[in-house]
Amino acid sequence: MSHIxxxxxxxxxxxxxxxxxxxxxxxxxxxxxxxxxxxxxxxQVTKAxxxxxxxxxxxxRGDEPHTAAATSDLVAELDRDQYRNGGPCLEAARHGTLxxxxxxxxxxxxxxxxxxxxxxGFDSFLSAPLVADSEHAGGINCYGTQARGFSDxxxxxxxxxxxxxxxxxxxxxxxxxxxxxxxxLRAALTHRxxxxxxxxxxxxxxxxxxxxxxxxxxxxxxxxxxxxxxIAERFVAHAVGNPQAS
Numbered sequence: 001m002s003h004i005x006x007x008x009x010x011x012x013x014x015x016x017x018x019x020x021x022x023x024x025x026x027x028x029x030x031x032x033x034x035x036x037x038x039x040x041x042x043x044q045v046t047k048a049x050x051x052x053x054x055x056x057x058x059x060x061r062g063d064e065p066h067t068a069a070a071t072s073d074l075v076a077e078l079d080r081d082q083y084r085n086g087g088p089c090l091e092a093a094r095h096g097t098l099x100x101x102x103x104x105x106x107x108x109x110x111x112x113x114x115x116x117x118x119x120x121g122f123d124s125f126l127s128a129p130l131v132a133d134s135e136h137a138g139g140i141n142c143y144g145t146q147a148r149g150f151s152d153x154x155x156x157x158x159x160x161x162x163x164x165x166x167x168x169x170x171x172x173x174x175x176x177x178x179x180x181x182x183x184x185l186r187a188a189l190t191h192r193x194x195x196x197x198x199x200x201x202x203x204x205x206x207x208x209x210x211x212x213x214x215x216x217x218x219x220x221x222x223x224x225x226x227x228x229x230x231i232a233e234r235f236v237a238h239a240v241g242n243p244q245a246s
Contacts, residue, residue: 038069059138085112092127092139102149132169191229198232
């Protein structure tokens with residue numbers, strides 16, 4: 001394997017990593033699907049690491065791997081080959097260790113996968129473990145066509161990209177969770193509002209307390225086996241002369 005190049009290439013390479021991460025971060029404002037985000041991870045790693053021609057993301061369900069995103073069907077199928085016969089992406093995902101091998105090295109460890117990958121035109125493999133949160137762990141898998149293998153610089157850039165990507169994905173998952181909770185809260189407040197409206201109408205019509213009004217709604221809910229909020233919505237609609245709104 002080659003050593004890290006400490007020459008003038010570093011600033012340019014770091015600019016590529018930074019640009020890829022900035023693009024990934026900007027997607028947070030536009031995308032609300034985790035798989036779409038992972039697809040962007042694959043696309044951006046080909047920009048962040050110069051030796052990468054194709055990329056995939058492996059996720060684990062328990063101990064079972066699956067390819068959540070890929071830059072092509074070809075490498076997605078090679079991932080599945082690894083799941084059946086062993087390979088660097090499976091090692092990285094399951095054991096949390098970075099894997100960097102040439103096709104000749106892979107032939108010794110995983111002959112079936114390595115042979116298929118070589119036939120597909122790939123000679124170098126680089127996989128880094130990826131942990132987004134307790135539910136999403138796996139790896140970023142890089143496929144290269146260069147016979148010399150991935151360099152130390154490629155490995156360092158992938159590790160840098162992966163570390164930053166993990167932080168972005170954790171932020172993204174927290175954002176989705178907060179969005180879901182906000183939606184639930186809005187729904188709960190809406191339901192509470194219509195129940196309070198129904199209680200207020202009952203209190204005025206029957207000259208009863210708020211507790212007694214709520215008891216009437218609950219009793220009607222139990223008789224009809226319908227949620228209290230649905231009873232309240234129907235009652236309010238009838239009270240304001242719009243029965244079709246219930």
